[in-house]
Structure formats: structure tokens, C-alpha cells
Amino acid sequence: MTVAAPTKPKTTLKMVYQRPEALADTPTHYCPGCTHGVAHRLVAEVIDEMGLREKTIGIAPVGCAVLAYDYFEFDGVEAAHGRAPAMATGIKRVLPDRIVFTYQGDGDLASIGMGEIVHAAARGERITVIFINNAIYGMTGGQMAPTTLPNQITTSSPGGRDVAVQGFPIRMSEILATLDGAAYVVRRSMHDPANIRKAKKAIRLAFEAQVRGLGFSLVELLSTCPTNWKMTPAEAMNWVRDNMVPAYPLGDYKVAPELQKLRV
């Protein structure tokens, strides 16, 4: 009996989704429903699209993204808690033609690193900052962050954040946009595909600002921490939409004129 040669499929496969070159082929340590992984992917896609992989140095923070450099196929360093903008400054000042970005959580950027981020922005440091605002300290087990919403329950505000005692949330994008050194400061959300697409466009513009030497650029991403919020991934997405977006309005807080006409 003769076996017929297998017939070739008639349809040709088209690649519609693949791992960006700048993203390492590594299993993730992030929790299910955490948007850190999505943010990493957006950064990697933008770096690839702009052809920057071999020029980029990424700076990982202290926080859940402390191992961020393991997920990227470009050079990376790990900073002390909150100090990533200072470390980025040191790198960028000696290698001004390289692309330097920090990736920081809200505890890292808005609490312990408040001084470093404000001064990097004020100096117009030509770096890009990806700011993950998940309204909580993820890595240390869910304590209150400077961005924790009023009445939000965390392990260190077990009765809910009492603004009379623990103060009010900090809106970093609004603050940083007041500084003359800032070229691009926007807030986006990660709670659904449409918003994620807008987030990617913003990340692209932030890197464009750096490539063009326009000054400091930052994209704040409203993000999830289902684990410490004690929610399912779907609930966490909805919580961002229903609670964080009203408290942290999405929008463009500073866009340098050179970027306004740019189509990406």
C-alpha cells in the first residue's frame, strides 16, 4: 500500500502576534491579572518599532518590577529604591546618545523617590519614565502607597486610608507637568484593550521625546494589583476603571509642541 504524500495546507499562515525582539523569552513571575507584564510588552514593542534595542539601557526599580531587566533583551541595571532617576541621570550624562528609561512603581517614584523624580524632571533630564501607579505597595505585601485612594484598605491602612491621618493621594503627572524641564507627561490606563492601545502610543511619544532630545518624558499607567487588592483579574480591571480613573484623570498634562504634530 502506498501512502499519499501529505497535502500542503491551502491557506498560508500570517503572523499577527509575536514576541517583540526586545522582550526576553522568559516565564513571568507576575501574578495573574497584573498589568506589569502588559506594560513590559508595550515598552518592548515600542523599542523594537523605533529600532532602539541596541541603544537602550533600562533601569529596574525596587518593587515588583525589580527583575524587569530579565524580561528585556537590552542592557539593564537595577537601582536602589526610588533612585532610578538619579541612576538614569548618571548613565545619560556619560552616554548622551543612548536611550535611557526607568520603570518605577508608585511607592518607588512617589514616596521614597519623590526627590529624585522631581529633580530629574526639573533638569529636563533626557530620560523616559514608565510610571506604574497601582495604588499600593505590591512587592512588600500590599501596604499603603502615596497613591492609595481615600478609604482604600491596605495592610497598613486596615480601616481604609483616613485622609485626616494619612493624608491625600498624590497626583504625580499633574505635579511633574508644572516643571519646565518636562517635555511629555501623560496619564493612561491599562484596564481595557482600547486604553492599552492608547498607552502604547503614549509610550512611543515618550521615547520620541527622548530621541529628539526634548527633555524629560513620563507616562503614568493606571495599573492593577489583583493580589493585594484581593480581587480577581476582571474585578481589578473594573476597579481601575471605576475608582482609579475618576481619582487620576486620564489625559495629556504636558506635550511639547514638537510632539503635538507627530503622528505615530
Added chain:
Amino acid sequence: MTRQLLKGNVAMAEAAIRAGVEAYFGYPITPQSELLEWMAKRMPEEGRAFLQAESEVAAINMVYGAACTGARVMTSTSGPGISLMAEGISYIAGTEVPAVIVDVMRGGPGLGNIAPSQGDYRQVIHGAGHGDFFPLVLAPASVQEAVDLIGEAFDLAEKYRTIVFVVADGSIGQMMEPVSLPEPRPPRRERPDWAVGGAEGRPARRLTSLYLKPEVEEEVNLRLVQRWQAMEANEIRYREYYLDDAEYVVLGFGTAGRVALSAVRAARAEGIKVGLFRPVSLRPFPTEAIRDLAARSKAFLVVEMNGGQMLDDVQAAAQGQVPVRFYGRMGGMVPFPDEVLAEIHALVSEPPTPAEAPRARWLAQMVS
């Protein structure tokens, strides 16, 4: 080589420039500010990076970032700044990248004052930061020596991928002395094979002080200890004066050593067989050399501008072979040669007993 009259801080800054430093990050603090100011003027002239940071915390992390690119980088400060830099210093050590830090010591603790002191001895020999690491610490006693050590500091930092401290007290930073500066060395163009700077045509590199697996962190720790052993074997530096036939030995570093030298010379003129041992590397500490001296002298006198911080290391080195006495001035007070000479006289007229407690005796004398 022509000699110029230069202030210590300026001379150290210019020495760093001539050693090819590519980036300087710092924050103003007396008594080191002239170093930063000289850098502010000269680094841009040389097309190199200068930045006044918003704090010492930021400054050391800028140094950290620049060091990760393999650039020659330094900062300078005084005690309060070293306290703030402690965290970054530890990260630099944990990441095994080279950096040079100048500490122009002032009176403390707290805000203290701006007068010369050696109160940061213990702080810097342990590198100020947390964890197991071993910085190299060099202490000049003159502006010329400061210039020479700055030049060496960069080479040593790169050789051992370590932090090198140059600890000058306020008098070295502030005083003017004739110095000859070295010929300028151009900044290196090639980068070490561990440096980050863009993964062009090579796999991505990562520099970190994070090793989540204890067995891997232990490997890093052991590597740091190994490097430290190599530094102990190769990098001990000290100066000896009139020690060949000395019965009595004065020990002091930096300005205290220099003041003591005047006293030793005066005592020699009186016929007292006394010499001076001046540690230049405070870490690694010249333990063996001090032990050998202890075996062949009658008494030690340790002179410092602190409450006897090096005294403990000298006693440990001497291993009880010789009685040790201590004389210190604190709080920004600098001992006069006369005061040290009086101590040398006392060493001869009332020799210390092995049981004598040097710090207690000194304290009783100071507060009586």
C-alpha cells in the same frame, strides 16, 4: 614638573581631571565645596560631565549609574554627605562597579562643625553602607599626597572593581601647599566587558546588586572577600619616619600623623629615640607592619583627631606586645605639635604599663 601653590580641594579636583575622570556628581558641603566648584568650571571645559545633584543621595546614585557604563566617575563630600550616601555606596559595592569618593572630614556627630576632624574613620573603613563589602581607604597627610592618591585611586578602583575612598580631613582640603600635578591622562575610550551601554552586536548585559538565590549571593560575597584578600596582599601603604632605631613609636594618619611628625622631629632633636608610623591605606590596614614594630619597641602612642577610632585597630595589631597610649583631639580641634611632644615626654618619663587603659587615661586627662 612645575610646582604650583594650590588649595587641597582644588588640587584633588584637578588631579582627578588629569587622571581622566569622565563624570563628577556632588552636592555642596563645607569643607569640600571648592572641589565641586573646580569641577563645575573645569569638567565642561574638558567636555566631560559635571552635575550638582539635588542631594548626596542623588549624587551617589548618579555615580552608580555612570559607574555601570564603565566611565571613570567620582564624587566628594563630608561626613553628613557620606551618611546619606551609605545606601548608594552599598549598592555600588554589591554591583561590583568602581567609583572614587573623597571625604573631606569635618567635626561631628550631627551637624557638628566645619573644622577638620578624623571622626569618619570607622564610618568609611566599613564603607558606611549595609552588608559585607570592603572599600579601599586612602588617607593623605599633605596636598601633594592627596594629589598622588587621587590618581592612584581610579586605577585601584578599576583594578578591583571596588569603591576607593580618599579621606582627607578639613585641613588637607583647605590648606594651600606647593604641589606638582601629574601630566594629564586622556579619558579611556574602551569600555570594560561588564559595562552597560547598549547591547549592540552582543547579548544584553545586566548589572545588579540583587541576587535572590542565597547560594548565588554567597558566591558574590565570597568573590568580594577574595578581592579584599588580594587588596590586603597588594595594597597596603604606609610611611615610616625615624623608625630604624626607634624605641617609641607614634602612630597617626592624615593631619594627625603630620602634626605628630613635627613632634617626633622635636623629640629627636632632644635625643629621644622616637619615630612615626603613618598608615596611608586605612583599609587594608597595615596590621603586619604594626605587629612587627610592636615586637621591637617599648611603647606606642596613637594620635588621632577623634576619640581613638584607629586606636582599636592598632591595639588589635599589636596583640599586647607593647603598651599603647592614646592622645586625641576632637570636635574639630587639631592637636598642636607641642601637645604631642608633651605626650612623647610622658611616654619616656612615665612609661605605660601593659595594664594601662589608653582611652580612660586620655579621657581623664582631657576632662580633668
